[in-house]
Amino acid sequence: MSTRSNRLNQVGRSIPGVDSRLKLSGAASYTTDIQIEGMLHAKILRSTHAHALINAIDVSAAASMDGVIAIATGHDLTTLDPYYGTFIRDQPVLAIGKVRYVGEPVAAVAAIDEATACRAVEAIRIAYSDIGSVMTMAEALAPDAPSLFDGVLHEHELPPPPINSRYQQEPAPNILFAYDYSVGDAEAWWSRCDRIVEQTFSLARISHFGLEPHIAIARTHGEQAVEVWCNNQDPFLLQRDIARIFRLPLGSVQLHGGFIGGGFGGKSYCKIEPIAVLLARKAGRPVRLALTMAESMLTVCEHGAEIHLRSGVSGSGETLVREASVLLDGGAYADASPSVAMRIGSRFNGAYRWKALRTVVKAVRTTTIPAGSFRGFGSAHVTWASESQMDVLAREIGMDPCEFRRCNFTPLGVAGAPDETPIDCDLSEGLNAVTQRVGGKGDARIPGRGIGFAVAVKSAAGGHSGHARVRILPCGAARIATGVSEIGQSTRTVMTQVAAEVLGLMPEQVEVEDIDTLTTPFDSGTHASSGVAVSGIAMRDAAEIARDALLGFAAGVLGCPQRDLEFRDGKVIQAATAFTVADLLALGGEASPGEFTGASSKQTSGPFFWMPSWTAAEVEVDRETGVFKVLQLVNAVEVGTAINPQRCISQSEGAAVQGLGQALFEEISYADDMPLNAEPLKYRVSRSSDVPPSFETVLLEQGHGPGPFGAKGVGEAGNLTIPAAIANAIHDAVGARVTDLPITPERVLQAIKAVSIG
Amino acid sequence: MSDLFPLTLTVNGQQHQIDVPVTLMLSDFLRDTLALRGTKVACDQGACGACTVLIDDLPTTSCLTFAFAAEGCNVTTIEGLTAADAAWDAVQQALHEAGAPQCGFCMPGLVMLTKALTLQSDPPGAAGWLTANICRCTGYEVIRRALAPWITRKEAGQ
Numbered sequence: 057m058s059t060r061s062n063r064l065n066q067v068g069r070s071i072p073g074v075d076s077r078l079k080l081s082g083a084a085s086y087t088t089d090i091q092i093e094g095m096l097h098a099k100i101l102r103s104t105h106a107h108a109l110i111n112a113i114d115v116s117a118a119a120s121m122d123g124v125i126a127i128a129t130g131h132d133l134t135t136l137d138p139y140y141g142t143f144i145r146d147q148p149v150l151a152i153g154k155v156r157y158v159g160e161p162v163a164a165v166a167a168i169d170e171a172t173a174c175r176a177v178e179a180i181r182i183a184y185s186d187i188g189s190v191m192t193m194a195e196a197l198a199p200d201a202p203s204l205f206d207g208v209l210h211e212h213e214l215p216p217p218p219i220n221s222r223y224q225q226e227p228a229p230n231i232l233f234a235y236d237y238s239v240g241d242a243e244a245w246w247s248r249c250d251r252i253v254e255q256t257f258s259l260a261r262i263s264h265f266g267l268e269p270h271i272a273i274a275r276t277h278g279e280q281a282v283e284v285w286c287n288n289q290d291p292f293l294l295q296r297d298i299a300r301i302f303r304l305p306l307g308s309v310q311l312h313g314g315f316i317g318g319g320f321g322g323k324s325y326c327k328i329e330p331i332a333v334l335l336a337r338k339a340g341r342p343v344r345l346a347l348t349m350a351e352s353m354l355t356v357c358e359h360g361a362e363i364h365l366r367s368g369v370s371g372s373g374e375t376l377v378r379e380a381s382v383l384l385d386g387g388a389y390a391d392a393s394p395s396v397a398m399r400i401g402s403r404f405n406g407a408y409r410w411k412a413l414r415t416v417v418k419a420v421r422t423t424t425i426p427a428g429s430f431r432g433f434g435s436a437h438v439t440w441a442s443e444s445q446m447d448v449l450a451r452e453i454g455m456d457p458c459e460f461r462r463c464n465f466t467p468l469g470v471a472g473a474p475d476e477t478p479i480d481c482d483l484s485e486g487l488n489a490v491t492q493r494v495g496g497k498g499d500a501r502i503p504g505r506g507i508g509f510a511v512a513v514k515s516a517a518g519g520h521s522g523h524a525r526v527r528i529l530p531c532g533a534a535r536i537a538t539g540v541s542e543i544g545q546s547t548r549t550v551m552t553q554v555a556a557e558v559l560g561l562m563p564e565q566v567e568v569e570d571i572d573t574l575t576t577p578f579d580s581g582t583h584a585s586s587g588v589a590v591s592g593i594a595m596r597d598a599a600e601i602a603r604d605a606l607l608g609f610a611a612g613v614l615g616c617p618q619r620d621l622e623f624r625d626g627k628v629i630q631a632a633t634a635f636t637v638a639d640l641l642a643l644g645g646e647a648s649p650g651e652f653t654g655a656s657s658k659q660t661s662g663p664f665f666w667m668p669s670w671t672a673a674e675v676e677v678d679r680e681t682g683v684f685k686v687l688q689l690v691n692a693v694e695v696g697t698a699i700n701p702q703r704c705i706s707q708s709e710g711a712a713v714q715g716l717g718q719a720l721f722e723e724i725s726y727a728d729d730m731p732l733n734a735e736p737l738k739y740r741v742s743r744s745s746d747v748p749p750s751f752e753t754v755l756l757e758q759g760h761g762p763g764p765f766g767a768k769g770v771g772e773a774g775n776l777t778i779p780a781a782i783a784n785a786i787h788d789a790v791g792a793r794v795t796d797l798p799i800t801p802e803r804v805l806q807a808i809k810a811v812s813i814g
Numbered sequence: 815m816s817d818l819f820p821l822t823l824t825v826n827g828q829q830h831q832i833d834v835p836v837t838l839m840l841s842d843f844l845r846d847t848l849a850l851r852g853t854k855v856a857c858d859q860g861a862c863g864a865c866t867v868l869i870d871d872l873p874t875t876s877c878l879t880f881a882f883a884a885e886g887c888n889v890t891t892i893e894g895l896t897a898a899d900a901a902w903d904a905v906q907q908a909l910h911e912a913g914a915p916q917c918g919f920c921m922p923g924l925v926m927l928t929k930a931l932t933l934q935s936d937p938p939g940a941a942g943w944l945t946a947n948i949c950r951c952t953g954y955e956v957i958r959r960a961l962a963p964w965i966t967r968k969e970a971g972q
Contacts, residue, residue: 072913079918080906080925082852082892089851171816171837265950267856267864267919317856317919318950349857544917544951702913706956710916713953736857744944744954751955 066557067765070702073549074563075315075542086315087271087287088346095273095342096125096166098335099173100328101180102354103155103162106189106423106729107202110153110182113163118176123168126339127176128331130162140297140326143214144225144232146205147389147426149301149330155184156204156388157423158730159354161328166335166343189423189729193362193383196230196422203229204388204421214394218402218662219475223394232386233394233419237401239474240412245377249368251452257441258796260723261360261385263734264430265741268317269352272329273344274336281308282333287316289323289541290581295573297326298333313571319543320714321429322356324583325392350735357724358430359396359419360385363441365404373455375464377412380404382437384427386419391428393419399515400434405472406442407483407511407668408464413473424726425734429583431711432772435514436718436779440797443510443780447787457784458491458509465511468760472513472666479513479666480760480768486670486692487511489754493690494672505676505687508784510777512670515663516769517584522591523577523657524598526555528606530638530651532626534559537569538595539579540587545771546703547587551595553699554588554764558599560624577655585769588699589665589762593658596764601654606637609652613643665761665768669693669708671777674750675785682805684786686716688750689778696761696768704770705753711774712753717742719779721798819882825850826894834881841865841876844891852892852922856948863947866923866930867891873930873946892922895929905929905964912960916951923947924957932964940968 078084115127130152138152139145151162163180167173188202195201205226217223221237246252272286282304288294291311299306316323332345347355364381382400386393401417430436450460465483466472472479487509495507527535536555540547548568556566569576579591603623610628611618620630627634641648674688693708721740725732733739753774761768783794792807816835823830825848834843844850844867853876856864860878867876868890895903902910905928915921924947931943943965949957 070913072910073915075918076910076913076915077902079915079921080910081896081902082854082922084918085851086854086919088854089845267854267862267917267948267950269856316917317854318917320950350859544915546916706913706916706952709953709955710949710951711953713955714950735859736861737859741948741950742953743948744958745942747954747958751953753955 064557064765066553066563067697067699068701069553070700071549071553071563073546074552074568075548084315086268086317087273087285088268090273090285092273092275092342095344096168096339097170097173098164098166098332098343098345099170099177100161100331100351101163101177103151103158103160105155105184105186106158106191107204108155108184108186110151110155110162111185112183114181115163117179118165121172121176121179123172124165124176125168125341126166126335128164128334128338132334132338137301137303140301141390142325142392143394144390147391149334157425159425160388161331164331164335166339190230191422191424191726191729193385193420193422196420201230204423218398221402223398230421231418232390232421233397235397235401235417238414242377242379242412242414245412246368249376250371251449252366252368253445253448253452254366255445255448255795257363257365257444259361259437259440260797261424261427262358262718262722263353263724263739264320264322264356264358265739266318266320266322269347269349270323270328270355271346272332273342274332275342276336276340280304282336283310284329284333285312286329287323288327288329289316289319289543289583290325291541291571291573292539292578293581294326294329298330301330302333307574309573311573313541316541316543319582320431321583322352324429324581327355353734353739354425356391356428357387357425359393359427361437363437365441365445367445367449369449369453371453373453373460373463375408375410378404378410380415382415382417384417384419385422385424387422387424387426389426391426393427396429396434400437403435403438403515404442406438407461407466407513409466409472425724431714432514432776433584435512435772435776439510439512439776440779443777444783444795447508447784448793458487461487461511477663481666481668481694481758483511483668485758486668486694486756489692489756490670490672490690493752494688495674504679504789505674506785506787506789507672507674508781508788510671510780510784512668512776514667514772514776516667516772517586517589517660517664518662519660520584520586520590520664521578521580521657521659522586522594523579524591524594524655525577526598526602526654528559528602528637528652530641532637533565533567534561535567535569536595537576538591539571539576540591541571541582543582545587545707546700549703550588550699551592554592554595555599558596559603560622561626565626585667585771587769588767589769590658590660592764592767594656597656598654601656602652605654606652609644609649610635610640613640667768667770667773669773669777671781673781673785675782675789677786677789677804679790679808682801682808684801684804686748686782689748690752690754691774692754692756693770693773694756694758695770696763697757697759697766698755699765699767701755705755707770708753708774711772712778713742713747715775715778716746718775718797719782719799723798821882821885823884823887823889825889826891836882838881839877840879840881840884843881844876850891850893854919854922856919863927864920864923866926866947868926868930871930871933873927892925895925903929905932908960909957912956914952914956914960920947920949924949928961928964931968936971937968940965
């Protein structure tokens with residue numbers, strides 16, 4: 057079913073990206089390509105200790121080197137408000153008196169070139185005294201474990217908890233945040249279950265691995281103003297952080313955003329940018345702080361987790377009650393862990409109806425890389441455990457796993473949990489789409505081969521604020537602006553198509569402006585798949601306002617009713633006559649407005665739409681070795697209305713292959729206190745040879761999206777279901793269940809052995 | 815300061831004679847000395863291929879190659895590819911029409927890798943060439959589809 061009207065000209069077209077030629081010719085300018093006259097180059101000295109007091113910092117040798125202009129340490133932060141983090145601000149711009157993980161920035165040097173800055177950083181001497189690391193959640197939660205923070209650091213104004221839940225900041229040592237969610241009478245429903253399954257799952261700490269490392273260039277204008285070029289996904293949130301940290305008026309902090317070389321959540325929220333500002337203020341010259349990718353991997357990662365999940369069903373296969381207890385490895389600092397914990401805690405219903413749900417999520421502090429937001433914002437964690445267990449439940453009651461899912465799906469138009477917005481998608485359609493396409497055609501089973509399925513439903517675009525502005529110029533072309541960052545999700549292309557549709561223009565007649573936080577309309581950040589659905593509404597409305605302003609003016613000067621006029625191809629059409637915008641402005645004489653502007657905004661609270669995805673996987677497993685191959689992946693996503701179908705499919709394909717890496721091999725490991733592979737040469741991500749021989753993506757458009765023209769976002773959908781579908785396929789093949797990510801051959805072999813012994 | 819090396823090389827058809835530090839990497843020479851910033855440095859460890867340029871028509875990770883190692887060589891960067899033909903290269907056109915670029919940071923390196931493939935008369939393991947470069951956005955499928963004609967042709971020894 058589709059609500060797409062035949063009258064749409066630009067929406068629904070698979071045009072190439074509006075920035076595609078720039079990117080393919082090397083002409084696209086990323087922050088790493090920006091040169092500011094007179095800029096210095098900075099490097100960071102990072103902690104080599106996991107948990108230690110800083111007794112002394114000796115910068116004298118570094119300071120006396122030729123070409124060293126400024127050195128910053130924690131001592132430079134005393135007059136500032138130096139902590140950042142979402143909800144809980146606990147992360148210092150540079151370590152203050154103490155380090156909490158290997159890789160934490162301790163000092164930074166600005167010098168005439170990078171080589172000099174590197175030598176100077178090596179010449180800084182730090183005297184540490186170790187106070188005991190806690191490298192795992194078990195170590196962090198042990199009695200008498202060394203504590204990363206003593207009690208509640210700061211009282212923060214946390215937003216009110218979501219419905220049916222409560223939370224607590226720092227409830228116990230090394231627990232930064234605890235979240236409880238409860239609906240229904242769990243105790244009563246447990247007693248009515250015919251089958252109960254209880255398992256423990258885990259996910260490894262993984263890396264975003266965006267190809268452009270974090271970078272910031274800062275330039276001061278006197279004491280009270282600063283200008284920053286950076287590749288942050290959330291320029292307006294960062295603007296607020298920088299203003300607060302350096303006690304500057306918000307209007308004196310100007311951030312420029314251009315193309316960003318990969319985000320995936322790794323460039324959300326404040327990161328290393330204040331260090332560049334700090335150095336620029338000390339040096340009195342512009343400073344460029346460009347991390348290596350290895351440093352980016354030490355800056356932020358995705359949460360490792362342990363999930364204890366217990367679900368009960370009736371004899372007829374009705375999902376009744378579920379309880380989850382989750383430990384989330386937040387690393388050394390809060391970053392986005394509180395919000396990730398809340399998303400995880402409230403989403404264990406997945407795609408299904410339950411009579412009662414109860415979850416407890418604890419974000420644990422360990423002396424490791426801080427964990428932040430990552431594509432899916434916790435939905436990958438929920439889906440791994442939930443969809444693995446749905447398979448186990450189906451087998452326990454002797455139902456086909458797909459049939460079991462279909463029977464329990466939350467139906468279109470019904471809320472998945474009390475007080476939630478209704479599901480805006482027919483979940484069965486997607487499951488049918490992937491089941492029809494997977495596996496051989498009615499052949500007998502091939503030994504060692506198996507097929508598995510998984511379904512995810514992510515809440516999306518909640519609590520977002522997006523603004524847009526549209527200008528119709530005298531030449532008939534349009535300039536459009538939103539604060540959504542281009543991280544590869546094609547926001548420039550899709551916003552162009554939305555504006556072009558409303559204005560009756562060709563995409564080539566629409567120009568997207570770069571982000572400048574002093575002139576671009578506000579946006580609350582490029583995450584949660586909000587761009588198209590929320591800021592896209594603002595764009596549609598702004599374009600309508602600008603168009604109507606033009607047509608209203610034209611009606612006045614032409615002396616006809618506005619309804620007789622149409623704006624098309626950059627001209628106002630009245631019957632058989634076409635007027636250029638410039639002509640009309642000339643006709644208006646002194647009363648001419650010069651150009652026509654529309655501005656609008658859209659705010660959401662709670663989930664704005666539901667982002668479903670489905671995967672079917674076929675694998676072949678060698679029982680003797682545990683080595684397995686993914687032979688086929690079929691992914692389906694549902695986007696309401698596809699503004700640009702090719703971009704939607706490509707997003708989903710990319711997410712799927714990222715999810716494949718998480719399923720098969722991604723993990724940042726530690727040996728004692730030291731990261732083993734937090735560098736690109738040693739960290740395995742998917743390459744083209746890892747893509748299964750058969751890989752298909754099905755794009756569904758059911759037309760229920762709340763965004764412009766019925767659209768939804770799709771950026772976080774394709775990866776969520778890959779790991780569980782593969783684990784379920786392995787179980788289907790050899791009867792062995794892997795519950796830890798990544799699914800290595802060793803783990804498969806262990807699981808096979810456990811079954812044969814068991 | 816580092817010792818200097820008197821470097822003579824041709825970049826995108828233009829000859830340069832310039833003293834460069836012996837520690838200077840080719841990627842930095844191209845980006846900073848010659849201001850050819852289409853070449854991107856991502857992993858800086860030779861793992862991802864984003865910095866791929868052609869040295870005498872062979873694909874090379876410029877982040878792992880010293881500038882002096884290109885002495886007497888012909889270096890081609892993404893800027894040279896576009897300028898030399900005074901037109902859009904067929905490889906770029908295919909990737910454009912397929913809608914390949916997402917964040918785009920890997921694309922110059924990928925274009926150069928593929929260009930090198932097209933220039934080889936009998937490249938070994940043509941289908942495996944794409945595994946040299948990392949793209950974190952696309953899942954490779956759109957790239958594989960766009961470049962399939964070249965790979966098929968080279969695999970057939972044409």
